[in-house]
Amino acid sequence: MNHDAVLEQKKIMESEWGGGKAPFGVSWRKYMMWIFIVSDAFTFGAFLAAYGLFRVTSAGWPDTYEVFTAFPFIGVEAPMLFVAMMTFILICSSFTMALAVSASYKNDRTKALKFLGLTILGGSIFILCQVYEWYHIIHDGATMTSNPWGVPLFSATFFMITGFHGLHVLSGLILLTITALKVKRGFYERRGSYEGVEIVGLYWHFVDLVWVFVFTFFYLL
Amino acid sequence: MSSEQASLHVDIEHHKESFISKYIFSYDHKMIGKQYMITALIWALIGMGLSWVMRIQLAYPGQQIPIFETLLGRYAEGGILAPEYYIAMMTMHGTIMVFFVLTAGLVGTFGNFLIPLQIGARDMAFPLINMLSYWTFFLASVVMLLSFFVESGPAAAGWTAYPPLSALSSAIPGSGAGQSLWLLSIALFIVSSLFGSLNYIVTVLNLRTKGMTLGRMPLTVWAVFIAAILGLLAFPVLLAGAIMLLLDKHLATSFFIPAGLYVGDALLSYEGGSPILWQHIFWFFGHPEVYIVALPALGICSEVIATCARKPLFGYKAMIASLLAIAFLSFIVWGHHMFVSGMNPFLGSVFVLTTILIAVPSAVKVFNWLTTLWRGKIHYTPGMLFAMGLVSLFITGGLTGIFLGNAPIDIQLHDTYFVVAHFHFVMGAAALFGIFAGIYHWFPKMYGRMMSNMWGRIHFWLTFVGIYLIFFPMHFMGTTGVPRRYYAFTEFEYTMQYGGMNEFITIATLITGAAQVIFLVNFFGSMFFGKKAETNPWKAATLEWTTDDPMPGHGNWKGEIPTVYRGPHEYSTPDGKEDFILQTDSTGFGKMDKE
Amino acid sequence: MSKQEHSKKVYIKVWIWLLAITIAGFIVSPLGLPGWLHNLFIVIIALMKGGLIVAYFMHLKFERLSLIYSILLPLILIVALAVALLYEGTTRFL
The missing domain is CATH 1.10.287 (Helix Hairpins)
Known part of the structure; x- marks a missing residue:
């Protein structure tokens, strides 16, 4: 056998892509979550692209600063303040999630649990806020087929996009709760890897990320 | 063995197998692949039956066919198929063939069956999700089948489900419950495909055995891997569209319904949506979907041709590069399905350019197949015949693709039988030949027995000649402007002249369809009574033929997974004892893998 | 990490x-x-x-550069869809 072939085989056996190794340096579980996120981003991307087409083709798209003015308990109109607060809450929950991952990698179960709890709390508040906002604009007369401010597609796309995002938040909360229970029962400690927490974390950050773009394109632009 | 492989092995050994866990809710990728195959075969028979109904109607419009009433009941009262159900049969034929036969029969079957065997893994990365993928697909099948039995009949807006026909429940009978079930079924199918794609991608990346670099993977694995990436990125866009269409149907939104629409005499109250948007979203998915189907067929074809021509595949790297190029281009050509939609001509010209570019990697593939065959020691096994037939069909269909990719010509030919001929050659028949080539080639691995070569060859010739007889005349009909999706060609003089040709095509369809019985008998007969297969009947060099038994159990290799030392298609090599060298052959490498 | x-x-x-x-x-x-x-x-x-x-x-x-590319590059395709739709939107009316 040719000496070069032996050398090449040696090189292959040592390389990251030579088989028997994780070429990206991450386990398949984590990579699976990553590519799921890419796939999900395409769904949201398609929704937002469709929204963009409606937005530029319809005459008389309502001004969101005049629609989203409600804020509970203060009694004055505060355009966009409530949504900004929702964004703030979701970003904070993303922050506590990152801390939970960090704590779990240091094998600090109590701290990980505490931060997971805070994340779940943040997510739940976000959902409640969204319920309030939906309630409010439905109260103002918005439905899937019409709304008092302008073209019907405005409320239809609003309910569709925020609803689909809300479903993601909800499923994220369920996943987080399961993960927190597993942390509490020492599942990850027994397994010797807290990767599960990190994977759920990835999903949660993605939900936050989507909200950043929904907030920007739907509310601010 | 990587630690991930090791943990999987332990799981498998502790897994006790009952009948249910072995044949029904099996975690074994090989069983799941076979489940996909059998389901796809059943669907293929249904889809073929629908095409018979359509063809008989086109050849003998207005004549009473008693068997129609027996088989189709109220869809064909008095033995005459009703026009609205003709279009429903057409819709279901397209949907079934594209999703449930070709996608499931290629990506589902060969992706599951071959990926772990050919890259040297014990199973898919996540067997549970793999099992769920099949059963979600099964559920989608059941829902689609149910739509035949609802009061208003199955969906009738074409497999592309263009609104407003699909969005307005009152438009035609099929737009009601049938269309809703159609959308539900497709949504389930998307979920199933997502499960599959996630699994395929991580398995190929992370679970290859030692020495199996990406550049040593057989082309089938490459093709399925790339098809999985396409599925991962294209299906979610269709999901978004399907959700919007469901909202249009059931919550009266008007995403896809334009303003000022009349149904009957009544003006509908919808305000401004864009039916063109659905076309964009659908084809952004739809064009990659064509390649989700085609690429695995091309991969199987490449591998079978190299093995049975006893030559290394000509231009292995060029083949991979062309697969990647086709995959990338498939995402930026979707507009060529919409040239007549009133698209901005500038946007249209961009899509013409990208579409015609696809001819380059496609031609690279064709020339590489031909040069692989050139002066090869060709073994005409049935699998090889079907692979070579695929090359022929791919050329015929690909050439008409160049016609249709040009906006000025497409505007003439759009929605004529020319288009029907084009996609039946390049997508329908070529992909079907990929399935046949794969089944004939890997049947010994699937069931441990050989299929009859003689009957396989007879099946090939009848099918191959039949396909050309059916679809080639359609080109001529199309160029004179015979429109597709018509119930009968009895109204216009220029279409009436094709009465004889329609009859000819129908007879060819019936004979070609009947010839598939040969395959079915061969397939199911060989499963039980075929000659016992050797471990490596085709003398192939790839990893799946190195298992201990011809028909390996769950876990694939009894001992350790072998290490790989060479490329996948090393045939007619000068330094071997035989005319091929297995990928695992370590002669000359000393003891390097024991380190 | x-x-x-x-x-x-x-x-x-x-x-x-x-x-x-x-x-x-x-x-x-x-x-x-x-x-x-x-x-x-x-x-x-x-x-x-x-x-x-x-x-x-x-x-x-x-993460490794290869992972970063494999995640970020595909997103170009969905951006292409959005750009095409916005361009379509400016040349058609509902």
Whole structure:
């Protein structure tokens, strides 16, 4: 056998892509979550692209600063303040999630649990806020087929996009709760890897990320 | 063995197998692949039956066919198929063939069956999700089948489900419950495909055995891997569209319904949506979907041709590069399905350019197949015949693709039988030949027995000649402007002249369809009574033929997974004892893998 | 993963940045900038926020380059769809 072939085989056996190794340096579980996120981003991307087409083709798209003015308990109109607060809450929950991952990698179960709890709390508040906002604009007369401010597609796309995002938040909360229970029962400690927490974390950050773009394109632009 | 492989092995050994866990809710990728195959075969028979109904109607419009009433009941009262159900049969034929036969029969079957065997893994990365993928697909099948039995009949807006026909429940009978079930079924199918794609991608990346670099993977694995990436990125866009269409149907939104629409005499109250948007979203998915189907067929074809021509595949790297190029281009050509939609001509010209570019990697593939065959020691096994037939069909269909990719010509030919001929050659028949080539080639691995070569060859010739007889005349009909999706060609003089040709095509369809019985008998007969297969009947060099038994159990290799030392298609090599060298052959490498 | 990447300090810093630019995006609207400038500003802020979340919270910055490419490059395709739809939107009317 040719000496070069032996050398090449040696090189292959040592390389990251030579088989028997994780070429990206991450386990398949984590990579699976990553590519799921890419796939999900395409769904949201398609929704937002469709929204963009409606937005530029319809005459008389309502001004969101005049629609989203409600804020509970203060009694004055505060355009966009409530949504900004929702964004703030979701970003904070993303922050506590990152801390939970960090704590779990240091094998600090109590701290990980505490931060997971805070994340779940943040997510739940976000959902409640969204319920309030939906309630409010439905109260103002918005439905899937019409709304008092302008073209019907405005409320239809609003309910569709925020609803689909809300479903993601909800499923994220369920996943987080399961993960927190597993942390509490020492599942990850027994397994010797807290990767599960990190994977759920990835999903949660993605939900936050989507909200950043929904907030920007739907509310601010 | 990587630690991930090791943990999987332990799981498998502790897994006790009952009948249910072995044949029904099996975690074994090989069983799941076979489940996909059998389901796809059943669907293929249904889809073929629908095409018979359509063809008989086109050849003998207005004549009473008693068997129609027996088989189709109220869809064909008095033995005459009703026009609205003709279009429903057409819709279901397209949907079934594209999703449930070709996608499931290629990506589902060969992706599951071959990926772990050919890259040297014990199973898919996540067997549970793999099992769920099949059963979600099964559920989608059941829902689609149910739509035949609802009061208003199955969906009738074409497999592309263009609104407003699909969005307005009152438009035609099929737009009601049938269309809703159609959308539900497709949504389930998307979920199933997502499960599959996630699994395929991580398995190929992370679970290859030692020495199996990406550049040593057989082309089938490459093709399925790339098809999985396409599925991962294209299906979610269709999901978004399907959700919007469901909202249009059931919550009266008007995403896809334009303003000022009349149904009957009544003006509908919808305000401004864009039916063109659905076309964009659908084809952004739809064009990659064509390649989700085609690429695995091309991969199987490449591998079978190299093995049975006893030559290394000509231009292995060029083949991979062309697969990647086709995959990338498939995402930026979707507009060529919409040239007549009133698209901005500038946007249209961009899509013409990208579409015609696809001819380059496609031609690279064709020339590489031909040069692989050139002066090869060709073994005409049935699998090889079907692979070579695929090359022929791919050329015929690909050439008409160049016609249709040009906006000025497409505007003439759009929605004529020319288009029907084009996609039946390049997508329908070529992909079907990929399935046949794969089944004939890997049947010994699937069931441990050989299929009859003689009957396989007879099946090939009848099918191959039949396909050309059916679809080639359609080109001529199309160029004179015979429109597709018509119930009968009895109204216009220029279409009436094709009465004889329609009859000819129908007879060819019936004979070609009947010839598939040969395959079915061969397939199911060989499963039980075929000659016992050797471990490596085709003398192939790839990893799946190195298992201990011809028909390996769950876990694939009894001992350790072998290490790989060479490329996948090393045939007619000068330094071997035989005319091929297995990928695992370590002669000359000393003891390097024991380190 | 090294401890450096999981340090609490970095997260707090990122968090403060995120809050700061969220507020910046929020208060820029009443300033009455010309429409295109305002939109540009808002989109840049969104991309910055997204970038921070992906790079630090999701750790993408610390992964291998091949992983980063395999995640980010496909997104070009969905952007292509959005661009085509927006272009279509300017040349058609509902």
